[in-house]
Amino acid sequence: MTAPPAGPPVDLRSDTVTRPDARMRDAMARAEVGDDVLDGDPTMRALEAEVAGLLGTADALWVPTGSMGNLIALCVHLERGDRFLVPDRAHLLDLEVGTASWLAGGMPQALPWSAGPGTPSPADLERALIRGGPYFALRDRLLCLENTHNAAGGTVTTPVQHRSLVDAAHDAGLLVHLDGARLWNAAVALDVPPADLAEGADTIQVCLSKGLGAPVGSVLAGSTDFVREARRLRKMLGGGVRQGGVLAAAGLVALERVDRLAVDHHHARLLADALAERGWKVDPPQTNIVMVPADDPPGTVASLAERGVLAVPTGTGVRMVTHCDVSRLDIERAVASFPQPS
Incomplete structure (x- = not known):
């Protein structure tokens, strides 16, 4: 995947950050x-x-x-x-x-x-x-x-x-x-x-x-x-x-929008697969949550934030959650923003 032009932050911290349309x-x-x-x-x-x-x-x-x-x-x-x-x-x-x-x-x-x-x-x-x-x-x-x-x-x-x-x-x-x-x-x-x-x-x-x-x-x-x-x-x-x-x-x-959660699941799989291709050890997600093991979760999250991608650290890695306000282009941008695994 290639990174699209920079834009507003890609917010993958949670699926609670969505805004009513x-x-x-x-x-x-x-x-x-x-x-x-x-x-x-x-x-x-x-x-x-x-x-x-x-x-x-x-x-x-x-x-x-x-x-x-x-x-x-x-x-x-x-x-x-x-x-x-x-x-x-x-x-x-x-x-x-x-x-x-x-x-x-x-x-x-x-x-x-x-x-x-x-x-x-x-x-x-x-x-x-x-x-x-x-x-x-x-x-x-x-x-x-x-x-x-x-x-x-x-x-x-x-x-x-x-x-x-x-x-x-x-x-x-x-x-x-x-x-x-x-x-x-x-x-x-x-x-x-x-x-x-x-x-x-x-x-x-x-x-x-x-x-x-x-x-x-x-x-x-x-x-x-x-x-x-x-x-x-x-x-x-x-x-x-x-x-x-x-x-x-x-x-x-x-x-009325429950069925469209399948799109979020698809985006989560795209994100996980692309990161795995870049060398990250990512378990295939079952739904819309992608867990990426990392040696320095806070440091990885800070590095992503500098590139306009928001995530949260966990005890052993980085968590990213896809949702209805995240597009395919946002997924591509997130992948391109990830540092190389250590």
């Missing part, structure tokens, strides 16, 4: 609204019903952020001191400022990835369970899953893997929460309905501002009773909204 802004401006705290917002309700239908749940609730959605689910499912099991390096563990313990009162137990990057196996779960301990032992209450797994590089859990974990958890008497912030990416990558990847989970959180272009918002789905309690907790956490339809309208437009 003219059509989405128009939908937001025209949205029918009401006071969602008092008597409901019609556009908000339409979005919640749409997501519930896509995930196969009875009801759903809009929340400002995915982190709040995960926290609300844990607050409902856990009592103070309960243990929850979760794949190692999950977003819930590393990137939500400890609210799972601080506010939900849960004790986390990380599970290894025996079934593939980001995915534990039922045997991993079985080995980690505490059974028949004394009253002062930890009490296992919840299994949390993440699909796609961010820190593993946007890796997917298949419907068969998901169902085996859900069944093992339920057989052990655990509830299951799915952090599906990028569940849409997993569904597109596997060419299956989102509901197939959420089947059996007691609660699911999905994000609208990662890759789909909405400026803000996630949706938390589950049973009617769960959503009733979740709405109360959302208010306790300061997440009550008034004329929320302005934001929900963006979410409805975003849901």
